[in-house]
Amino acid sequence: MIAAGPEATSKRRPSKINVRVLRQDGPGLPPYWERHQVEYEPDMNVISVLQKIAAQARTSEGNAVAPVAWDCGCLEEVCGSCTMVINGRVRQSCSALVDRLLEDHPEEIELRPMTKFPVIRDLMVDRSRLFHSLKRVKAWVPVDGYFDMGAGPRISRDEQEQNYPLSQCMSCGCCLEACPQFNKVELQRNPGESDEEFAARKEAAYSVEFVGPHAISQAVLFNSHPVGKNLERERMEALTSSGGVQACGNAQNCVAVCPKEIPLTTSIARAGRAATVYAFKKLFDR
Amino acid sequence: MAKNRVLVVGGGLAGLSATMKLAELGIPVDLVSLTPVKRSHSVCAQGGINSVNDLTRQQGDDEWKHFDDTIYGGDFLQNQPPVKEMAYWAPKVIDLMDRLGVTFNRTPEGFIDRRRFGGTLYKRTAFAGATTGQQLLYALDEQVRRHEAAGLVKKYEFWDFLGPVLDDTGRCVGAVAQDMVSMEIRSFPADAVVVATGGCGLVYGRSTMSVFCTGSAASRCFQAGAKYANGEFIQVHPTAIPGADKLRLMSESARGEGGRVWVPRKPNDPRAPKDIPESERYYFLEERFPKYGNLVPRDIATREIFNICVNEGLSVDPTRMCVYLDLTHIPRAELDRKLGGILEIYEKFQGVDPRDEPMKIFPAVHYSMGGLWVDYEANGEGGLLPGSPRNQSTNIPGLYAIGECDYQYHGANRLGANSLLSCIFSGLFVGPGIVNWIQANKASADLPKSVFERAVSAQEARHKQLLSNRGGEGENPYLLHQELGDIMTRAATVVRYNNQLTDALAKVADMAERGKRCSLADSGNWTNQNVIFTKALQDMFPIAQCILEGALKRDESRGAHYKPDFSMPSLTSTDPAERRREAEQWCDAFDENTNKYLKTSVCSWQGDAPELEYEDVDTRLLAPRPRLYGLVGAEVIEQVWKERSETRSGQNSEKKLVGSAH
Amino acid sequence: MCVHLVTNSSLASGVDVFQNAVFAIHSLPFLPVIEWLFIFLPIIFHAVVGIWIARSGHSNLNRYRLAGNRRYTWQRITGYIAFVFIFTHVFHLHGWFHADWWLKTVAEPIGMAQFDPYNAASSLANAMNSLGILWPIFYALGVLACVFHLANGIWTAGITWGLWLTPNAQARASYVCLGFGILLGLVGLTATGAATRTDPAAAKATEDQMYKVRVEGLMIKPNEHKRTDGRRHGHSSEASPGPTLIIPQAVTGSR
DSSP states (O other): OOOOOOHHHOOOOEEEEEEEEEEEETTSSEEEEEEEEEOOTTTTTHHHHHHHHHHHOOOOOOOOOOOOOOOOOSSSSSSTTTEEETTOOOESSSBBBBHHHHHHHHSSSSEESSSSOEEEEEEOOOOHHHHHHHHTTTTTTTOOOOOOOOOOOOOOOHHHHHHHHHHTTOOOHHHHHHTTOOOOOOOOOOTTTTHHHHHHHHHHHHHHTTOOOHHHHHHHHTTTTTTGGGHHHHHHHHHHSSSSSOOOOOOOOHHHHTTOOOOOHHHHHHHHHHHHHHHHHHHHHH | OTTEEEEEOOOSSHHHHHHHHHTTTTOOOOEEEOOOOHHHHHHOSSSSSEOOOOHHHHHTTHHHHHHHHHHHHHTTOOOOOHHHHHHHHHHHHHHHHHHHOOOBBOOSSSSSSSETTTSSSSSOEOTTOOOOHHHHHHHHHHHHHHHHHSSSEEEEEEEEEEEEEOOOSSSSEEEEEEETOOOOEEEOOOSSSEEOOOGGGGGSSSSOOOOOOHHHHHHHHHHTOOOOEEOOOOOEEEEOOOOOOEEEEEETHHTTTTOOEEEETTOOOTTTTGGOOGGEEOOHHHOOOOOGGGOHHHHHHHHHHHHHTTSOOOOEEEESEEEEOOOOOOOOHHHHHHHHHHHHHHHHSSSOOOOSSSSSEEEEEEEEEEOOOOOOOTTTTSSSSSTTTTTOOOTTTTEEOOOGGSSSSSSSSTTTOOOOHHHHHHHHHHHHHHHHHHSSSOGGGGGHHHHHHHHHHHHHHHHHHHOOBBBBBOOOOHHOOOOOHHHHHSSSSHHHHHHHHHHHHHHHHHHHHTTTTBSSSSSOSSSHHHHHHHHHHHHHHHHHHHHHHHHHHSSSOBBBBOGGGGGOOOOOOOOOHHHHHHHHHHHHHHHHHHHHEEEEEEEEEEEESSEEEEOOOOSSSSSOOOOOOTTTHHHHHHHHHHHHHHHHHHHHHHTTTTOOOO | OOOHHHHHHGGOOOOHHHHHHHHHHHSTTHHHHHIIIIIIIIHHHHHHHHHHHHHHOOOTTTTTTHHHHHHHHHHHHHHHHHHHHHHHHHHHHHHHHOOOOHIIIIIITTTOOOGGGGGGHHHHHHHHHHTTTHHHHHHHHHHHHHHHHHHHEEEHHHHTTTTSSSHHHHHHHHHHHHHHHHHHHHHHHHHHHHHOOOHHHHHHHHHHHHHHHHTTTTOOOOOGGGHHIIIIIIIIISSHHHHHHHHHHHHHOOO
C-alpha cells in the first residue's frame, strides 16, 4: 500500500506515543508513575492507547507489568464510564483524541485517576457516591405503578427543550472532579465489618457532604415535571440541609468541564431560587 | 413468598424494566451488572421507539400493521404470537415511559412528536433528541433506584455473571457471579434468573456495541444447556465511523439529507478527496441504483459498500476499509440546521469537520437478532397468554431471557426503532409469568447448600486455573480477540460464502483451543480486568461457532443473512409471456425455499461444538410472502403471488387462525 | 460598609463635612448597642461562617484556570484579607474595647485605639501616618479586598439565592457588580487618601471649634472621652508620650 504522501508529511506524526500513567495497586496503597510507549496510529483516542497498553503489558523500559485497569463502556460519550484526568483536566477518555492531545503536549500524554473519588485500582475509581446523591434528591417521578394508566401529562415544547439537556446527564463525575467544594470521602473498612455495615457507614458519610452539581440539576429536572413535583418538598429539604445547594461556591467549573454542556450553573441558580422560596414558606406558611 | 428472590442479570432497558416490574409485584430483586446499570449499552440507541399512535391510527394505521411490518421486515422468521403481543403493547409502553418522565420531543401543542423510520409508511417513532435509548434507560434507572432506596432491589454493580446454578432436576435455582473489584466469587440463590445481557457484538472485534457486549453471559447459559437460536442473523449498519477502538454509528439521515457515497476510481489514490475531480470519482450507489441513488435500503447499501472495498479494492484509506460519505457540496448553514447533532459526533471523534472534508464510513456490526431460545404460550387471539411462566423462559426451567439476548422479536432482520420496544416490552411482560413460576415451585432458599457450593467451587477452579497461566508462551487474550474479530468480520457479516464459513469454523474451533491456553499479564486477585476479559473471550467462541454454523447450514438469503450463491435471481426475459413463466417459476422456488428454510436454527452445546437443529416457525397469523425490494421483474412476481395467495386463502380461510399449537 | 466608606470619603470634601457626619453618627441613641447588633456581631458571624466555608473547599485554580474559578479563589483570599484587615482596623482605631484599663495598658501603648470621634479627621490622620506609608498601603489593600469580596459576594449570593439564573443573566449581573465594585473601590481609596493627606493640626483646630459650638448650642453633651485633648492629656493623669510625639511627626510626614 502506498503511504499517504503529501498529507502525511504535512502533519507531524510521531511513530510512538509516550504515556505516563499514575497507577495504584489498590485502595490505600501508594500511587506511582509508570511510563508506557505505544505505536502511533491515525485517529487514536485515549481508549485505544489504553487497549494497546493492556495488550502489550510492558512499560517503556521493557518491564512486564499488569495491564492498567480502567473503566469504559460505550466509547461514544453517552455512558459516562471512562472519566479520568488527562493532561491535568478531567474528561472522557473516549473523546480525548490523541492527535489533539499531542498538538498541545507533544512529549507525552499524562493519565491519572479522578482525585475526588477513592481509587479502586489504577484509573478506576469508586463513584458510588455519585449515584447515592441521586437517591438523596429522590431523582425520580413517583408514579403509582407500571400498569397501563394512559398517557402522561402534556408537556410543552419549551419545557421539553429546557428539560432534555438536564436529562442528558450521564453521571460521569466530571463536574464533581472539577468542583472545589466537592471533596473526596474515602473510608477504610474496619476489621470485622460486614459488607452491609461498611456500605451503611459509607452512605452515612456521603449523606452530609456536598451532593454535587449533577444531583442539584436532577432535583431541578424532577421538580419541574408535573408529577415529579410531588416530591418537591422532600427534594428541597435535601437541598437545604447539610451538603445542599448552599455548599456551592459558584466557581462554575462544573459547567465548564461538563462533556454534555449541561447548564449546571443555571440549575444551581434555579435550585437556589427554589430553596429561598422554600425557606420562606417553611418559616411563614407552616 | 417472603423469602423468594429473583436475580436479574444485566441492567439495560430489558433488565431494568423487568426489575422494576418485579419490584412492583413485591418480589425482591438482586440486580447483577458488569457496569453501573445507568451505563448499560441501551444508552447508545439514538433513533427512537415505535408504536401506533392517535395520529397514525387516523391515517389507517393500527397495531396489526405494526405487527405486519415487523414480521415482513424480519422476513417471517419470528414466531408470530410474541411479535403480535409486542405490537399491541407498544402504545402502552410509550405511555408508561411518558409517565416516567422521558423527555420525548413534543409537538407545539405538547403531544409526543413522531418521526418516520425505515420499513413503514407511518410516523410511528417517538424520540428524545438523538439519545432516545439513553433517555428511556434513565427513566427506568430512576425507578429502579427508587425501589433500591426502598430496599426491594439490591444492586451488584461491577459483578460478572459466571453461569446459572442448576439443581439435580435441571431447574435454575440461582447463579454464580464474581465481584470484578474484589474478585470474590459467590452464589446468588434465586427462584428465577432473568438474563438480560444484550448482544454479542464483541465477537466481531469492533462493532457499534459497548465494550461489555461480549455475549459471554448468554454463552455461559448456552454452555450450561440453554439453547441458542438464529445466531447467524447479525444486523450490519451500512454507515459507521471506523475507529481504532470502536465503530460509531453515523445516522442514515446524513444520506437522507443529500449525502453522496463515493470512492476514487483509481485504487489507492493518494490525493486528498477534494483534489479528486468529479470525473475520477465513482459514485457507485448512484451509478448502480439510478432510481434510489444513495438512499437504497440498508442491507443493499451495506452490501455495496462492503463489496467495493473488499472485492474491488477501492477503499479510500490504505490502512483500513472505508468509503467517502460526502456532504461538502451542501451549504454549511443547511448542514448545521438539519444535521448539527450527528456531524458534531463525527467531528468530536474524528477531529475532522465533515462540512469541509468527506466523512469516512464503513458498515459495522450493530445488533444480534439471534439469541437465547425462549418459549411462549399463545392465547386464543394469537397473542401471548399474560402471566404464563412459559413466556420468555429458556429451555432451562427458571432461567429467563429478555431483550437483545433473546431471539424472539426481530426474525432475520430488525426494523429500526423496534429494539427499544422489544427490550422494554419483554422486561415488563416477563414479570407476572415469573411470579406464577415462583408460586408453583419450591423456594431455592430451601435447597441444600451443596448445590450452590458445587457451582461456586467449579467457577473458583476455573478462575484459579486461569490465574496460574501467568506469563510464558501462552496466548495473549487481547490479540486473540482481534484475530477472532477479523475472522468473524470477514466470514460472517454482510456477504457469506460457504467455503469462507467452513474455513472460519475450523479456525474458530482451533482458536477456542488456543483460548484455553491464554496466559495472563496480571495474576493478582484485585480488580483483575485481564482475567475477566479472558473468561469473556473464552466464552465468545461458542457463540461465534453458533453464528458460523447457522450461517453455513442456511443455504438461502434471508434478511441480514445474504448468500449470493443461493439468492433468488431476478427475472431476465423481456418477453411478457416468458417473463410470466419465469415469475411462476420464481414463486415455485420461493415456496420451496420457504418450506426448507423458514425455520429457526437452534443450537445446543455439545461440550466442544454446537449442534444445529431446525424448528418450525409459528406463522399462524401471517403467511410468508416474498420481499421484492429492488428485484428486476418484481411487478410480475407480485402479480403471480397475489393470484396464488387469493386461491390459497379461498381454500384455507377457515383454518387460518387455528394453526399449530406451540 | 458602603455607608462607612462614603462617610469616610466625605473627608475629601473637608474636615468639617466629615466631622459633621461623625457627630451625626454619634448622636444616635444606644450607639454601642447598634454597633454590636448590626455591625460587630454580623461581622464576627460572617467571619466565622466564612472561614468555615472557605475551609470546606479546596481551590484547584492551578488545574482549571477559568474565570469563575479565579473569582471563587479570590473570594476566599479576599475574605481572609478582609478578616485580618477589619479586626486590625477596629483595633487600630477603636481598640476593640472601650474599657479604660484595656486602652491604657494594652491598646494605646502599641499604637492602637487611635481614633477620637470628636476629633475625627485629625486623630484619623495621625493614626494613618503613624508608621510611614505602611498604614496607608495596608488600608488601601484592605479596602480593595473588602470591596471585591462585597461586589463578588453580591454576585454569587445572587446565584445562591436564585436572583440571576441563566449564564446571560449572570453575565449581566456580573457587569453590574463590577461597576458597583469599581465605584465603591474608588470611594474607598478616596477615603484612605483623604485620611492620609489631612493636616492634623489644622483639622484639630476646626474640630475643636465645631465641638465648642455644638456644646454651647446644646446640640451635644460635652464628652471629653471622645476628644483627643480630653482623652490623652486632660482626662488621664499619666499622659502617655506616644500621641504627643506622633503629632509633629505626622505633620511633617504629610507635608
